[in-house]
């Protein structure tokens with residue numbers, strides 16, 4: 007039987023070390039600390055900007071095999087969930103670890119729905135945003151503000167409190183998102199309608215006008231549900247990492263979720279589908295695709311909606327969305343950008359550059375086209391991502407709180423600044439020209 011250790015020889019000292027290799031083919035970074043040149047030496051550290059090769063936790067929530075294009079929540083393949091389940095059931099699975107039986111599902115649905123209303127003060131708070139405020143910025147602020155409405159949420163080590171905050175936030179996210187959208191349109195806010203499904207109610211709060219009761223189109227309601235299933239969790243991505251890192255100093259989960267929304271706001275994360283749509287609009291027609299491919303290969307551009315840190319194969323979520331787009335277009339009319347997208351994908355996947363770089367469409371390549379066909383402005387795309395990701399964030403946060411190995415997140419650094427120097431009086435400091443480079447580098 008193979009010895010599950012890593013033998014290390016430090017050529018600076020000639021000393022040998024045996025480091026245990028643990029489950030998951032990992033070594034503990036802290037084990038490197040014993041490798042020292044002298045007694046007072048701090049010990050060896052690993053340097054890993056952007057954590058590209060560092061596991062920060064053990065998790066039971068989401069499994070991804072990027073080389074094979076596999077995504078599973080709690081062991082269930084994403085394809086099966088997208089075909090057979092609905093978002094609220096998937097949220098239960100992600101948060102609690104198992105699929106519910108009928109009784110637990112009904113209780114869960116009811117428990118989420120009784121939290122769809124928000125305090126009237128939230129409305130007033132929202133009215134304070136400028137008429138043209140970005141809905142994601144508004145969502146970020148109001149999720150953080152929930153912290154002030156629920157001081158009981160501080161009790162993060164209490165299981166019942168964690169459960170309550172989870173139900174509250176999953177229940178309220180659609181309402182906050184819809185209020186942000188209505189604010190940008192100058193339309194009155196629509197209160198939740200709990201007769202409708204989770205996504206049907208969201209559509210009602212977004213699009214209801216003068217009708218007494220909003221009737222969501224069943225195809226669009228289901229499409230949104232599938233989109234929500236696909237976006238519910240994605241293991242240790244930027245926003246999940248923000249949720250855990252902020253959570254590690256033990257504030258309430260609303261403060262953590264605000265940080266996660268902020269992380270999702272960026273164009274390299276939740277904002278990528280907007281960038282993909284803008285690129286497709288810029289290409290404009292199928293005949294312009296070769297010119298764009300040429301620019302990408304010459305390193306002038308990136309194909310937005312292509313490539314992924316983890317998937318080095320077709321993103322399974324993109325495959326599901328590509329097929330779903332046709333159903334949505336039967337209701338909404340065809341989004342002409344789909345023709346450019348399909349042809350771009352066809353050409354790219356035959357091209358040596360994309361093959362050798364293992365670049366395939368990711369979830370953002372098709373989600374924006376569907377959202378746009380459904381009538382959403384691009385500024386709503388990251389908001390529509392944040393709603394379902396809330397179940398993932400809360401599950402990641404709760405797992406972190408319960409994990410006895412976790413401590414306050416506090417990476418090390420390699421200091422590359424000035425060695426010690428001594429304070430000089432204002433009058434005797436060097437002239438600005440001599441200090442210019444140093445000062446401009448610092449901002």
Ligand code: ACO
Nearest residue numbers: 274275276278302308309310311312313314315363368370
């Ligand atoms: N178009 C063209 N070339 C690309 C692309 C792309 N979209 N993505 C990566 N490459 C190339 C890089 O130029 C680099 O080539 P080189 O080795 O010849 O220099 C190589 O592939 C590796 O690229 P990295 O940037 O090192 O890969 P990384 O894992 O850091 O980046 C990322 C992943 C950010 C997703 C990247 O592929 C990208 O920018 N894609 C476009 C934006 C996008 O679609 N983001 C959505 C991600 S999914 C999500 O967040 C839900």
